Amino acid sequence: MATQYNHSAIEKKWRENWEAKPINVNDGKKEKYYCLDMFPYPSGSGLHVGHWRGYVISDVWSRYQLLKGKYVIHPMGWDAFGLPAENYAIKMGVHPAKSTEENIKNIKRQIKQIAAIYDWDMEVNTTDPGFYKWTQWIFVQMFKKGLAYEKEFPINWCPSCKTGLANEEVVNGCCERCGTTVTKKNLRQWMLKITAYAERLLSDLDKLDWPEKVKKMQTDWIGKSYGAEVDFPIDGRDEKITVYTTRPDTLYGATFMVLAPEHELAKSLATDETREAVEQYIFDASMRSNVDRMQAKDKTGVFTGSYAINPLNGAKTPIWLSDYVLADYGTGAIMCVPAHDDRDFEFAKKFGLPIVQVIAKDGKEIENMTEAYTEASGVMINSGDWNGMESAVLKQEAPHMIEEKGFGHKTVNYKLRDWVFSRQRYWGEPIPIIHCPKCGCVPVPEDQLPLRLPDVESYQPTGTGESPLAAIDEWVNTTCPVCGAPAKRETNTMPQWAGSSWYFLRYVDSHNDEELVSREKADKYLPVDMYIGGVEHAVLHLLYSRFYTKFLCDIGAIDFDEPFKKLFNQGMITGKNGIKMSKSKGNVVSPDDLVRDYGCDSLRLYELFVGPPELDAEWDDRGIEGVSRFLNRFWNLVMDNKDKNVEPTREMLRERHKLVYDIEQRFNQFSLNTVISGFMEHNNKLIEIAKKEGGIDKETLKTFVILLAPFAPHIGEELWQQLGGTDTVFHAQWPEFDEEAMKEDEIEVAVQVNGKTRTVISVAADIAKEDAIAAGKAAVADKLTGNIVKEIYVPGRIINIVCK
Numbered sequence: 001m002a003t004q005y006n007h008s009a010i011e012k013k014w015r016e017n018w019e020a021k022p023i024n025v026n027d028g029k030k031e032k033y034y035c036l037d038m039f040p041y042p043s044g045s046g047l048h049v050g051h052w053r054g055y056v057i058s059d060v061w062s063r064y065q066l067l068k069g070k071y072v073i074h075p076m077g078w079d080a081f082g083l084p085a086e087n088y089a090i091k092m093g094v095h096p097a098k099s100t101e102e103n104i105k106n107i108k109r110q111i112k113q114i115a116a117i118y119d120w121d122m123e124v125n126t127t128d129p130g131f132y133k134w135t136q137w138i139f140v141q142m143f144k145k146g147l148a149y150e151k152e153f154p155i156n157w158c159p160s161c162k163t164g165l166a167n168e169e170v171v172n173g174c175c176e177r178c179g180t181t182v183t184k185k186n187l188r189q190w191m192l193k194i195t196a197y198a199e200r201l202l203s204d205l206d207k208l209d210w211p212e213k214v215k216k217m218q219t220d221w222i223g224k225s226y227g228a229e230v231d232f233p234i235d236g237r238d239e240k241i242t243v244y245t246t247r248p249d250t251l252y253g254a255t256f257m258v259l260a261p262e263h264e265l266a267k268s269l270a271t272d273e274t275r276e277a278v279e280q281y282i283f284d285a286s287m288r289s290n291v292d293r294m295q296a297k298d299k300t301g302v303f304t305g306s307y308a309i310n311p312l313n314g315a316k317t318p319i320w321l322s323d324y325v326l327a328d329y330g331t332g333a334i335m336c337v338p339a340h341d342d343r344d345f346e347f348a349k350k351f352g353l354p355i356v357q358v359i360a361k362d363g364k365e366i367e368n369m370t371e372a373y374t375e376a377s378g379v380m381i382n383s384g385d386w387n388g389m390e391s392a393v394l395k396q397e398a399p400h401m402i403e404e405k406g407f408g409h410k411t412v413n414y415k416l417r418d419w420v421f422s423r424q425r426y427w428g429e430p431i432p433i434i435h436c437p438k439c440g441c442v443p444v445p446e447d448q449l450p451l452r453l454p455d456v457e458s459y460q461p462t463g464t465g466e467s468p469l470a471a472i473d474e475w476v477n478t479t480c481p482v483c484g485a486p487a488k489r490e491t492n493t494m495p496q497w498a499g500s501s502w503y504f505l506r507y508v509d510s511h512n513d514e515e516l517v518s519r520e521k522a523d524k525y526l527p528v529d530m531y532i533g534g535v536e537h538a539v540l541h542l543l544y545s546r547f548y549t550k551f552l553c554d555i556g557a558i559d560f561d562e563p564f565k566k567l568f569n570q571g572m573i574t575g576k577n578g579i580k581m582s583k584s585k586g587n588v589v590s591p592d593d594l595v596r597d598y599g600c601d602s603l604r605l606y607e608l609f610v611g612p613p614e615l616d617a618e619w620d621d622r623g624i625e626g627v628s629r630f631l632n633r634f635w636n637l638v639m640d641n642k643d644k645n646v647e648p649t650r651e652m653l654r655e656r657h658k659l660v661y662d663i664e665q666r667f668n669q670f671s672l673n674t675v676i677s678g679f680m681e682h683n684n685k686l687i688e689i690a691k692k693e694g695g696i697d698k699e700t701l702k703t704f705v706i707l708l709a710p711f712a713p714h715i716g717e718e719l720w721q722q723l724g725g726t727d728t729v730f731h732a733q734w735p736e737f738d739e740e741a742m743k744e745d746e747i748e749v750a751v752q753v754n755g756k757t758r759t760v761i762s763v764a765a766d767i768a769k770e771d772a773i774a775a776g777k778a779a780v781a782d783k784l785t786g787n788i789v790k791e792i793y794v795p796g797r798i799i800n801i802v803c804k
Contacts, residue, residue: 005635007599011714015115023066023730024117030071032525035062036504036564038533038541039077039124041496042103044088047110048588049607049619050573050581056607057570057672058532059116063710064667066117067734073525074117075507077124078104081132082496083161083177086427090460096427097455100127113591115600115713122507126429126499131506133450134516135498136432138548140443141555143433147193148421150441154262154286154327155420157185162461163424164189169540184286187465190431190492192419194547198222200561201416201546210567211614217538223415228399229331230408232257232308235316239265241308244330244413247337248398249391251312252383253358254335255348257319258301261285262327269319271305278302278321285323293323299347311407313384322347328417338372345372358383359391419544421495426459426468428493436480436487445481451489467491500541501548504528504563515557522558531564534572542567568670571616573607578618589619601712602628608711609676630680631715634708637687638701638719646695653741655685656700660737663707679708698723703735751776752800753783761799769793777801 037058040051062074080100088103089096104125111118124131142148156165160180164187169176194201202222205215227246234241241257259266261282270278281302285293301322308317317335324343325334338348339357348355357365359378366373380386386394399410422431432444432451444451454475459468470476470491480487502516508525509517517526527549545563553561574580575587582588594603605627611617648656659682666675682704690696702723709716709729720729744765749772750757758780763772773791776799777784790802 003639005632005715007601007631007714008596010718011115011600014714014717017717018115018117021728023728024062024072024074024119026071030069032073033062033065033068033070033530034073034508034525034528035065035530036074036507036528036532037076038531038537039079039500039503040107041079041082041084042100042107043084044092044099044103045582045588046103046106047591048573048581049591049594049603050589052114052591052603053573053607053610053613054532054534054570055111055114055116056604057568057613058530059114060604060608060672060710061530061532062117063713063730064734066730067706067710067732069733072117073122073508074119075122075124075510076111076116076118076120077122077503077507078126079496079500079503080104080125080127081428081494081499083163083423083425083427084496086425086459087161087178089427095457096459097127110591113595113600114604122510124503124506124510126503129450129452130513131503131510132429132499134506135429135494135502136444136449136451137446137516138502138552139494139498140432140446140449142192142551143441143443145551145555147196147551149191149193150188151191152186152188154184154186155189156182157187158182161425164420164422184288185465186286187422187424189420190422190433190490192421192547194419194544195414195416197547197550198224198414198416200550201543204546204550204562208562208567209565211535211569214535214538214542214567214569218543221416221539221543225413225415227411227413228402228408229411230311230335230402232311232317232335234265234269234319235307235309237306241265241319241333242331243333243335244411245335246413247340247395248402248408249380249386249394250337250340250358251310251335251398251402252386253337253339253356254310254317255315255338255354255356256336257308257317258322258325258334258336258347259304259319260325260327260332261321261323263321263332266304266321269304269306274303274305278304281321285321288323293326299324299343299350301347301351303351311405318353320347320351329415330413339369340372340374342372342374345369356382363388419547421498422492423495424465424467425461425493426453426456428495429453429498430469431490431492431494433490434478434480434487435490436483436485438485439480439482439487442480442482442487448481453493467493469493497541497544501544502552504531504545505549505552505558516552517558519558526558527560527562528564530566530568532568532570535569568614570613571611573610573617573619575619578616581619589621594621594624598624598628599631599714601715602631605631605676605711608672611673613670613672627676630683631712633687634679634683634704635715635719637683637690637696638705638722641690641696641701642698642723644695646693646697648697648700649689649693650745651689652693652697652700654744655682655689656703657737657739657741658682659700659704660707660735661739661742664737676711679704679711702732705729706732706735747796749776749796750798751779752798753780754802755800757798758783765796769795772799773801775799 035058062072065072085100086096089099092099156170158165158175158180160178170182174181202224225246228248229242229244231240231242301320304319306319308319310317336344338344338355360381361378363379365381378391380389402408430451430453434442436442454472476488478487478489505517509521549563550561552558602624606624609627662678663675666678686696705716705719716729746762747765748760748762751759761779763775772793786803789804792800
């Protein structure tokens with residue numbers, strides 16, 4: 001009787017062994033493969049089974065590359081600055097430095113349960129001054145290149161977190177972190193000019209092996225459009241209002257203008273009669289988020305009392321304010337063509353503004369329009385010299401015509417906005433800028449970095465728009481590094497995305513105090529070959545990381561401009577009824593008890609078996625029993641047959657090569673759930689063969705163990721040793737399959753009479769058509785009546801005898 005599978009003893013044994021003799025050692029000769037998880041924020045809640053999924057996927061893939069003979073870079077670190085860590089500390093009544101340190105210890109313990117081959121010598125922590133020195137260094141380089149600048153304007157403001165938010169951090173009008181409805185607040189902000197990279201961020205998506213869904217999300221967020229900027233003179237004043245439009249062909253149909261309430265001319269356009277209403281509307285709009293404004297079904301607005309002049313036909317055009325126009329898109333002003341735009345039509349109907357149709361199907365004007373005519377093509381009408389032209393043709397030619405007339409020009413626009421980079425909180429990287437009354441904004445000299453975050457007792461947000469750092473006089477007051485005059489430090493801190501936008505570069509040279517990363521190591525080990533994490537980061541972390549990488553490439557710090565060659569987004573593990581796991585909902589499933597009861601290897605397998613890895617899956621503890629049974633059955637198969645010295649039969653060889661083929665194909669398609677089911681199917685087949693043949697040959701068992709090892713590393717190591725392996729199984733070679741060896745000697749074929757199956761026979765796999773039909777006819781001779789009019793053989797599937 002085989003020794004019983006004791007997961008606790010086996011897993012303890014091999015963890016100690018790996019600690020003493022690491023299996024992933026860089027000998028300087030192997031090809032590198034960089035597989036990376038999106039590093040975690042060290043939550044006080046610790047890890048649940050949902051977190052395990054991504055880490056197991058990346059570890060399985062890393063161990064697979066190891067067996068392919070590569071040196072695998074597979075590090076782990078901590079995204080520990082930012083709102084989540086600070087809010088948790090406030091809730092617990094402790095300093096964020098203390099709570100973050102404790103949380104990291106706990107999560108690191110839990111992550112080690114996964115038995116992933118993380119290289120902890122490469123570990124990084126965004127709150128470590130040795131790390132954020134380089135986060136600050138990058139900011140200084142951006143400042144010197146004009147990509148970091150100050151601006152005062154209305155920003156998204158979370159009243160609960162008491163800080164500004166980037167557009168990407170507002171979801172359905174609410175704070176991404178706490179769910180509070182976002183308002184607006186006029187504040188001085190540091191900005192990063194990500195818009196300078198808009199075209200490259202868009203066009204370079206084509207060279208990435210990323211899910212199309214993510215590429216589309218980034219494409220839509222960048223939002224490239226072609227059109228024209230047109231200047232509308234203000235009646236009675238010297239100023240002009242510039243509008244951006246994607247439909248300059250409809251200029252004759254522009255019957256009114258709408259400006260964003262934040263537009264620089266908004267207040268000054270008010271007349272004595274309209275001033276009170278205009279100023280009240282501007283204030284009300286400032287209290288609403290951009291998302292709320294865009295999603296509002298009921299259009300609101302106020303007439304300023306002023307007019308612009310349509311530069312094409314000289315018509316007086318009333319100027320309105322409405323919060324469905326945003327200050328940070330285009331020019332913050334639009335020309336409104338209600339006959340051909342649904343929003344403009346709705347607005348015009350509500351406020352009694354004229355509607356002039358300028359595009360018509362077959363040139364026929366619609367009487368008493370009840371909705372906007374928005375079809376892409378038609379013939380121009382009511383458009384002066386443009387009458388009779390095809391609108392699609394005019395759309396392309398109008399920008400050039402406008403340029404020739406001197407009141408506009410062709411342009412490209414992007415929805416992407418510059419990145420709001422300030423946070424009015426304590427727990428973040430200090431922005432390395434000094435404000436000098438003589439010299440203006442001056443960067444902290446590079447030899448004085450890192451600018452350390454001061455250790456304070458009171459770090460709660462003020463809610464005034466000032467960071468808690470502003471109250472620390474001894475830290476704020478300094479001298480200008482240029483002129484020596486008294487000066488003040490910048491008191492806002494960086495957002496939580498600052499460190500995560502470049503951390504993947506630091507892993508390969510994490511102890512370098514002289515450079516962000518040496519060019520030698522960057523050239524040797526970067527970029528990331530496989531990046532694994534959730535799709536929720538598509539337009540936040542992933543876009544910012546691409547921006548940072550392109551900038552660092554431009555200044556010569558690295559020689560590549562895309563951070564992640566291949567991206568895989570794992571689905572979420574949810575609680576019952578598809579509800580996201582969270583402590584507040586009481587549906588969190590801890591891995592600790594499952595590891596104790598079933599073992600790490602069983603939990604790893606079930607994390608993958610639960611469903612296609614790219615889709616969300618509902619957790620059910622009962623499912624782990626099935627994979628646990630499989631491991632026990634496979635253990636018994638190996639232990640019962642390891643010493644039998646069985647010679648491989650043709651069937652054993654065929655099964656071995658089919659096993660390798662199936663697992664390899666499914667693995668490379670990232671169909672990891674079907675890899676696990678494939679193991680179960682082939683294990684059953686081998687048990688069946690063993691009963692029939694009196695055992696299984698050792699080479700087949702060893703092949704199975706190697707294939708299983710990336711998924712269940714502890715049992716893989718133990719069984720490899722039991723089969724005579726003297727070195728780790730992960731120094732073995734990934735098996736290859738032979739198509740010839742997979743071919744069947746005999747196959748089963750259905751025999752039909754007039755299309756109805758009458759029996760099934762076994763024939764040689766390479767049987768000739770004539771012989772197959774003869775065998776089929778013999779098998780159903782007693783069922784053949786009448787004359788045979790047709791004989792059909794579909795190789796490997798059916799023999800059909802047609803009688804009449």
